[in-house]
Amino acid sequence: MSFPKPLLKLIEEFQKFPSVGPKSAQRMAFHVLNRDLLHVEELSKAILNAKIQIKRCLICQNLSADGSCEICSNTSRNTGTICVVSEPKDLMAIERTNAFRGTYHVLGGLISPLDGIGPENLSITELLKRVSKNNISEIILALDTSVEGEATTLYLHRILSPVCKKITRLGFGLPAGSELEYADELTLIRALETRSEVG
Amino acid sequence: MPWHISTVVCHNRLIVQLNKLKLVNYRNYENFEGNFDHLKTIIIGQNAQGKTNILEAINILATAQSDRAEKDSDLVLWNKEHALIFAMIQTKDSELEIALQINPSGRRKLKINDVTKKAPQADLLGNFFSVMFSCDDLYLIKGSPSNRRNWLDSVIFQLDSKYHRTMQSYQKSVTQKNALLKSTRETGLSKKSLKEQIEVWNDQIINSGSEIISTRLNFIEEIKPIAKEFQDNISRYTEELDLIYKCTISACNDKEALQFLFKQSLEKSFEEELSRGQSVIGPHRDDLTFLINGKEAKSFASQGQQRSIVLAVKLAELKVIEKRKDEIPVLLLDDVFAELDESRQDFLLHNLPENIQTFLTTTHISNIQKEFLKGAQILEIKNGKVTEMAKCV
Numbered sequence: 001m002s003f004p005k006p007l008l009k010l011i012e013e014f015q016k017f018p019s020v021g022p023k024s025a026q027r028m029a030f031h032v033l034n035r036d037l038l039h040v041e042e043l044s045k046a047i048l049n050a051k052i053q054i055k056r057c058l059i060c061q062n063l064s065a066d067g068s069c070e071i072c073s074n075t076s077r078n079t080g081t082i083c084v085v086s087e088p089k090d091l092m093a094i095e096r097t098n099a100f101r102g103t104y105h106v107l108g109g110l111i112s113p114l115d116g117i118g119p120e121n122l123s124i125t126e127l128l129k130r131v132s133k134n135n136i137s138e139i140i141l142a143l144d145t146s147v148e149g150e151a152t153t154l155y156l157h158r159i160l161s162p163v164c165k166k167i168t169r170l171g172f173g174l175p176a177g178s179e180l181e182y183a184d185e186l187t188l189i190r191a192l193e194t195r196s197e198v199g
Numbered sequence: 200m201p202w203h204i205s206t207v208v209c210h211n212r213l214i215v216q217l218n219k220l221k222l223v224n225y226r227n228y229e230n231f232e233g234n235f236d237h238l239k240t241i242i243i244g245q246n247a248q249g250k251t252n253i254l255e256a257i258n259i260l261a262t263a264q265s266d267r268a269e270k271d272s273d274l275v276l277w278n279k280e281h282a283l284i285f286a287m288i289q290t291k292d293s294e295l296e297i298a299l300q301i302n303p304s305g306r307r308k309l310k311i312n313d314v315t316k317k318a319p320q321a322d323l324l325g326n327f328f329s330v331m332f333s334c335d336d337l338y339l340i341k342g343s344p345s346n347r348r349n350w351l352d353s354v355i356f357q358l359d360s361k362y363h364r365t366m367q368s369y370q371k372s373v374t375q376k377n378a379l380l381k382s383t384r385e386t387g388l389s390k391k392s393l394k395e396q397i398e399v400w401n402d403q404i405i406n407s408g409s410e411i412i413s414t415r416l417n418f419i420e421e422i423k424p425i426a427k428e429f430q431d432n433i434s435r436y437t438e439e440l441d442l443i444y445k446c447t448i449s450a451c452n453d454k455e456a457l458q459f460l461f462k463q464s465l466e467k468s469f470e471e472e473l474s475r476g477q478s479v480i481g482p483h484r485d486d487l488t489f490l491i492n493g494k495e496a497k498s499f500a501s502q503g504q505q506r507s508i509v510l511a512v513k514l515a516e517l518k519v520i521e522k523r524k525d526e527i528p529v530l531l532l533d534d535v536f537a538e539l540d541e542s543r544q545d546f547l548l549h550n551l552p553e554n555i556q557t558f559l560t561t562t563h564i565s566n567i568q569k570e571f572l573k574g575a576q577i578l579e580i581k582n583g584k585v586t587e588m589a590k591c592v
Contacts, residue, residue, distance in 0.1 A: 113378035
């Protein structure tokens with residue numbers, strides 16, 4: 001015998017979530033069944049509200065509930081520096097450091113022909129517009145060091161160098177507080193290549 | 200140093216490198232357990248009983264890849280969630296417990312001495328070394344370029360763990376570029392913007408690709424004189440062996456010059472790549488040529504000569520690994536004795552290091568020389584089940 005249809009449907013839907021397998025999906029579905037109706041209503045409302053209310057910031061394409069996001073509407077941020085990231089979660093990672101006071105631009109992915117993502121599917125036109133309209137002194141490319149991240153970095157460098165004088169990328173090196181012997185060869189080689197003078 | 204001096208004797212028993220191998224849901228084995236305390240293990244069985252699967256699993260521990268399976272799902276017993284290869288290995292200076300879990304999806308998990316490793320492929324390499332010599336290798340000369348590339352790569356993976364990472368990123372860049380080349384037929388991208396996009400992949404292909412080429416060139420330079428010497432001895436100085444790396448770009452050993460030539464070749468072949476919808480230049484298209492007395496062995500060497508070449512190359516492979524890693528690799532002989540005549544069998548046996556651990560599969564014990572059987576452990580395989588036969592004295 002199998003589960004009743006509505007339950008099967010719920011399991012199937014949960015299974016579409018990233019990193020959720022059949023067993024986790026089943027656990028999540030049973031969790032929903034075991035909770036009060038009130039809680040479940042709240043959950044479904046939260047899902048709907050998030051989907052309806054969350055929009056893209058008109059300036060940087062970050063997530064926002066209004067026209068422009070919290071960072072872009074903050075007047076104390078340095079609008080002359082743009083840090084380009086792939087996804088909002090990367091933006092959050094840099095924000096958590098409290099070490100960057102400029103603004104961001106969220107691409108919405110990385111160039112990957114295999115997944116059908118070309119430059120035209122990323123918010124590159126918006127970025128170009130932003131750079132040509134405003135006085136931008138530096139663009140920091142903060143993308144993954146994967147093959148796709150590297151391709152996107154190279155592509156953006158080509159596109160942006162006519163319109164912006166200073167284009168930088170994040171440094172390569174050893175993870176902070178780590179032991180040297182545990183670093184993989186590639187990280188070590190890059191750390192050697194980008195070594196700096198002491199002091 | 201002569202081979203026998205490095206032999207380690209402990210409690211009157213030789214210490215073998217691979218002490219224990221356990222396979223769970225691997226190929227046709229639901230559960231295989233082998234304890235090895237002899238230098239020679241002979242695996243006997245009819246065809247299609249799973250003899251080679253054991254050697255394949257051992258080889259995966261050294262090279263992180265199967266020499267036969269196209270994808271990991273081929274390695275997992277039908278309908279099982281994952282396969283497990285568990286091994287206990289005694290290296291020169293440590294004891295390793297390796298557990299490799301293989302999922303049909305291609306995801307792997309690796310634990311070494313109970314510590315989960317981040318990169319299951321790259322972190323597996325460099326712990327344990329093997330040389331696989333199977334009857335399929337006899338087609339190394341006659342076979343397709345991909346056979347020869349796979350052989351080159353599987354040896355270099357063991358020697359240089361960085362090579363594996365470089366290869367991975369190279370292959371990824373090529374796959375992405377191919378996808379882009381193919382998609383242009385549908386998307387109708389303008390040539391200018393296509394070229395812009397192709398170039399970002401080419402930049403990375405040049406970087407990792409030229410590293411692959413120069414690593415391969417160095418390896419060939421290293422193995423060539425050793426293989427040549429073996430070939431001289433097999434043929435009593437009548438056949439002079441030469442190995443040449445056949446590169447789709449003009450190969451040279453200077454990093455900057457190589458990158459420049461690579462870039463040039465890619466620019467030249469842009470139109471061709473576009474019309475064929477795939478990358479046609481780079482180490483993924485390179486080949487290796489074997490020459491005998493200056494003539495290409497592929498077209499001119501006899502069956503017997505080809506066997507000699509493969510034998511010489513395999514023995515040289517063993518020496519290179521031993522020299523570079525200061526550790527004698529485990530030798531995996533898959534059904535080769537049936538294919539080698541007596542003089543070549545003799546040559547093989549007499550040119551092996553004395554204390555090398557060897558696994559050998561055969562259908563009939565009569566295929567094997569008596570001398571080799573001495574002190575060997577014999578396992579009989581029937582349908583994925585093992586019975587241990589009395590040890591030969």
